[in-house]
Structure formats: structure tokens, C-alpha cells
Amino acid sequence: MAGELPIKHQLPNHKTEYDGVFKVLDKGIYVSSVYNGTLKEYFKNSTLVSFFDHNGNFIEGFGEFPKAYLGGNLVPSKTENIIVDDKNSYVLNVLGIPQLKVYDENGQFQLELTWKSKQFDSKINFFDNDPFEWDFNDQWIGLHQLTKENKNYLITSMVLFKDKDWQTGLNSFEWYLVVLDLLNRTFSEVKLGGKELVGNPYLVFSWDYDTNCVSWFHYLRS
Incomplete structure (x- = not known):
């Protein structure tokens, strides 16, 4: 069919992800992929x-889940x-100690940055039998560059639960915005809200608009 791109994947038993990265650049095409198998x-x-x-034509594959994910049964809310x-x-992991891994345009590993927030609980809770009845995990959600021109700053957010019990924990929900300064290897964070955000469809922070990111950045720096 005209217009189709025949992706020739050479990683064993891998598949592309429809809801992840799909970036076409001068260097080539970057697509999210995962192993097609059991959770382990x-x-x-x-x-x-x-x-x-x-x-x-496949050139290189890079990025991996933290080894800590192999400690038990786990179903993250997102990849x-x-x-x-x-x-x-x-690549920034969702669960556990934050590990921001940086790769060059050829997919070669360059460096890893870690940091520690006093608010974030990096312990990963695994489930025994039912993935819908297990203790909550604090999570890193979203990753965005401050602007297309200024790539020294990345923005992410922390989703926290002071009470990890799946039956009562929603009342302890907290949401933080985090700005990572890659040049100085520092970070800033600010609380966006708490349990009032749970289930509210009108309180949504969009990662797609640089103006929002810039506004929050200036708030953090002031």
C-alpha cells in the first residue's frame, strides 16, 4: 500500500508501542518498543x-527497565x-529511585542522573494475587523539555500517596511538578495539588504546551 513504511525489527520478539514515542528526524526514526512476553x-x-x-531498517535499540522491577509482581500505570x-x-523510569538515562542520536548511552526528593517514596510495592488490590506506589509521570530552544531543563511530575493502602490511599494523593536542571544537576519541585484533583476532569496539566511549562518554571525559580 502506498505510504506504508516497512519496519524491519531485528530485536528478538519485540513489538512497537502505539502510544509511545514516534519521532522522525534527519538521523532516522525513533519508535517505542517492548518485549512481547510475560510480565517478567x-x-x-x-x-x-x-x-x-x-x-x-533497524539500526539500534536502547533503554531498559530498572532491575528493581524484577523484584515481584508489578503492573505500572504506564510505561x-x-x-x-x-x-x-x-528515559526516566516511572517507579523507584529516579534514573534519568541519556542517549545520543545514535542510541549510545551517555550518562545517568539520579536525585532524591524528600517527598518521594522510592520503595516499590509489589502485589501478591490481585493487581487491583495492592499498595500504591509513588510514580514519576511525564517528561518534557522546557522549550525547544532551552533543552537544559526537563520537566516531570511526582504522583505521591502518603497512605499506600489501596482502600484508603486516594485521600492522601499529592501531585508535584519537578524541574530538572541538567546543566547544574539540580532539581526544584512544587506541589500542584492534593486529593481535590482525584477524579476531577478539569484539572489537567498539559505536557504539550511550552507556555504552561515556562510559567511553572518561572514560578519555581521565583
Whole structure:
């Protein structure tokens, strides 16, 4: 069919992710990918980003889940946070100690940044039998560059539960905005709200508008 791009995936048993990264740059095409298997195999074997040339030929795969995910039964609310620009790719885990991994345009690992928030509980809670009846986990949700021109700052958010019990924990929900300064390797955070945000469809922070990110950034820096 005209217009189709035949992706020739060479990673064993991998599939592309429809709701992840799909970035077409001069260098090539970057697509989210995961291992197609059981949850244990998924976390152990997944390569999170696949890099193809413009003809759909596989070049490189990079990015992985933290080894801490293999400690038990786990179903995160989303896959890892990933952004790709014309020079670098950034992968931030959802659960556990934050690990921001940076790769160059060829998918080669460059560096890893970690930090510690006093608010965030990095312990990962696993479930025994029912994934809908298990203790909550604090999570890192979303990843965005401050602006297309200023790539020294990344923005993410923390979703926290002071009470981790799945039956009562929603009342302890907190949401924080976090700005990462890549140049100085520091971070700033501000609380956006708490349990009043739960179930409210009108209180949504959009990662798609640089103006929002800039406004929050100036608030944090003031």
C-alpha cells in the first residue's frame, strides 16, 4: 500500500508501542518498543526505543527497565517516560529511585542522573494475587523539555500517596511538578495539588504546551 513504511525489527520478539514515542528526524526514526512476553520477560528483556533508518531498517535499540522491577509482581500505570530530540534521547523510569538515562542520536548511552526528593517514596510495592488490590506506589509521570530552544531543563511530575493502602490511599494523593536542571544537576519541585484533583476532569496539566511549562518554571525559580 502506498505510504506504508516497512519496519524491519531485528530485536528478538519485540513489538512497537502505539502510544509511545514516534519521532522522525534527519538521523532516522525513533519508535517505542517492548518485549512481547510475560510480565517478567517484559521487564527483563525490553528495549524501550528502537532506532531505524528512513527505509525502515533497524539500526539500534536502547533503554531498559530498572532491575528493581524484577523484584515481584508489578503492573505500572504506564510505561517509562521517554522523549527524543535531534541530539539526545531521555528515559526516566516511572517507579523507584529516579534514573534519568541519556542517549545520543545514535542510541549510545551517555550518562545517568539520579536525585532524591524528600517527598518521594522510592520503595516499590509489589502485589501478591490481585493487581487491583495492592499498595500504591509513588510514580514519576511525564517528561518534557522546557522549550525547544532551552533543552537544559526537563520537566516531570511526582504522583505521591502518603497512605499506600489501596482502600484508603486516594485521600492522601499529592501531585508535584519537578524541574530538572541538567546543566547544574539540580532539581526544584512544587506541589500542584492534593486529593481535590482525584477524579476531577478539569484539572489537567498539559505536557504539550511550552507556555504552561515556562510559567511553572518561572514560578519555581521565583
